[in-house]
Amino acid sequence: MLAAALAAGGLTVVAAPAAHAAASDLVAKLPISSFSALTVDSAHQRVYVADSNLGHYDNKGLVAVYDFSGERVTTITTTRHVSGLALNSDGSVLHVGGRDGILRYDTTTYLPLSAAVAGTDTCGRSMAFAGGRAYHTAPYANSMSDCDTTLTYLDYSQTDNTWQRSGWQDHGRLQLEAGPGDRLMMGQPANAKAADPFLAVFDAGGTTLVRTADRRFADAEGKGAANLKDMAFSADGTKVAVADAAAGTRLLDSGDLSDAATGYPALPSGASASAVAFSGDGKYLARGASATGATPDLLLSPADPSDATPALEFAFEGSLDGDRVAPRGLEWSADGSRLFAVTTNTAGSQYWLHVVQPPAVQYDTRFAQGPTHSPARAVAGEALAVRGRLELDGPAPAEPLKVTATRTDAGGTHELGTATVKADGTFTVLDEPELIGDATYTVSFLGDLTHRPATDLTHTVSVGRAASSIALSAPAEVPMDxxxxxxxxxxxxxxxxxxxxxxxxxxxxxxxxxxxxxVTVAADGTFTVDDLPRARRNTTYTVSWPGDDLHEGSTASATVRVTR
Structure with a gap:
């Protein structure tokens, strides 16, 4: 009966709720279990994703190659782990940070070119191509536990396939980012040897790397230091955006790294910044975050902070889309027509590649007040329907939308799958509550390409014990013997x-x-009672069951007149 009710209610049960992406948000499951770098080759319409696979010096490396439609083109494997990625200025050569050197590949044939020597890397490199050179970090540690604080050098490859120290170094997993006008940016994540880590911009156009701006963010009392997750230059190079897990999205002037006169709105409550990227056409800023439920994990805003156009919002939650945007997991195509986002699950062991084509506008959604449930008296182990309505601004969607639902009770939170939203906005979530007590149902709409996520709808139901019954039949009169x-x-x-x-x-x-x-009840629910009465006149027999944790007790009586 429940299966029939589920089908009638339009509820499709899945293992976990998922963000409902529109057709223009293509998603590919990545063949990696760790992530280190993402880079986009707009000249050949290719996307490269590196699996760092650190942990042992014999681990093999992998670079997965996709086209702009999310189809995997090929996979590049290496004998040792790889980390950073960088493309040269015309996109003809892919530079890959290997353990023992900088590997290079032809981006047309994917065949290896001559490699460049580099310092041994045990912690993972960051790479960037600026001023005609491939810059790379060179950290070394005897143990992975030392990588966050080890001394890291900034080096670059030379035309004779050797490497050269730039002279710049500091502690921790230093990150690199290239920008227009031969700019190079280096950021230091917070670590035990850098309580107030830095951000620095360099001119990479000459033979010597020249620092043009730098900044540390802590105040005189050492508070407010940046928790760097990602950084990006604007399309014209005049601004720098920083994904700061402590402060959200910082917008800085690249000339001196001072705060820009106008910044971006704060991320939604509960979202922690993880990635940032400007589109190459200068129109958009993409901000990635780590968030749960219907709280957006990805926001696409106008790059101009004075433009108050509401952000396009995406919430990722589940086994089909990942749960959050990975740090440094955002890159645009050069023309701004596509955003590539790497998402990961909560454990950081699975990854997805999203290909997003931004529309011109995104509309608000909300749940109407007053959800209802039936039957009015909910009992454990019986079907319960929670009904509500989703209101949508803008044009009607081309395909039916979905909402996801969970039940939280004394046993924890349980995923209930997805329910289809009908043309009038109504939906029905069907469930069988398993425990007595309060059960709180949370319904989420995670948005799609043209609709923003809605604030979650919650509805608490008091679940009681299921009824039991006893029917008893007895003769009206029997002889005593x-x-x-x-x-x-x-x-x-x-x-x-x-x-x-x-x-x-x-x-x-x-x-x-x-x-x-x-007496024990038979499998078909029947039972019998046999007794030899001890006295004449009326004798009453009472049969009862005390109930259990999920069922109410019941009782029944019958009176028999006993004669000689």
Missing amino acids: TGVHLTGTFAAQGKALPERAVLKVERTDRLGTGTLSS
Whole structure:
């Protein structure tokens, strides 16, 4: 019956809720279990994703190659782990940060070119191509546990396939980012040897790397230091955006790294900044975040902070889309027509590639007030329907939308799958609550390409014990020496009993009340009671069941006149 009800209600049960992406948000599951770098080759319409695979010096490396439609083109494997990625200025050569050197590949054939020597890397490199050179970080540590604080050098490859120290170095997993006008940016994530880490901009156009701006963010008391997750130059190079897990999105002037006169709105409450990227056409800023539920994980805003156009919002939640945007997991195509986003699950062990084509506008959504449920009295183990309505601004969607639902009770939070939103906005979530007590249903709409996520709808239902019943039949009169034979049936609604019910039997006559032998209900729900009465006149037999954690008790009585 429940299966039929689910089908009738339009509810499709899945293992976990997922962000409902529109057709223009293509999603590919990445063949990696760790992530280190993402880069986009607009000249050949290719996307490169590197699996760092650190942890052992013999681990193989992998670079997955996709086209702009999210189709995997090929996979580049290496004998040792790889990390950073960088493309040269015309996109003809892909530079890959290997453990023992800088690997290079032809971006047309994907065949290896001559490699460049580099310092041994045990922690993962960052790479950027600026001023005609491939810059790379060179960290080394005896143990992975030391990588966050190890001394890291900034080096670059030379035309004779050797490498050269730039002279700049500091502690931790230094990150690099290239920008227009031969700019190079280096950022230092917070670590035990850098309580107030830095951000610096360099001119990479000459033979010597020249620092043009730098900044540390802590105040005189050491508070407010940046928690760097990602950084990006604007399309014209005049601005720098920083994904700061502590402060959100910082917008800085690249000339001196001072705060820009006008910044971007704060991320939604509960979202922690993880990635940032400007589109190459200068129109958009993409901000990635780590968030849960319907809180957006990705926001696309106008690059001009004075433009108050609401952001396009995406919430990722589940096994089809990942749960959040990975740090440094955003890159645009050069023309701004596509955004490539790498998402990861909560454990950071699975990854997805999203290909997003931004529309011109995105509309608000909301749940109407007053969700209802039926039946009015909810009981454990029986079907319950929670009904509501989703209101949408803008044009009607081309395809039916979905909402996701969870139930939270004393046993934790349980995923209930997705429910289809009908043309009038109504939806029905069907469930079988398993425990008595309060059950809170949370319904989420995570948005799509043209609709923003809605604030979650919650509805609490008091779940009681399911009813049980006993029907008892007895003869009206029996001779005392013949004995009494009673028959009956027992039924329990809701969840099936783990074992057959055992019923208590009592006899009341003019001599008093006594307990007879208990009876066990048969598989078909029937039972019998046989007794030799001890006194004449009226004798009452009472059969009862005390109930259990999920079922109410029940009782039934029958009176027999006992004659000589």
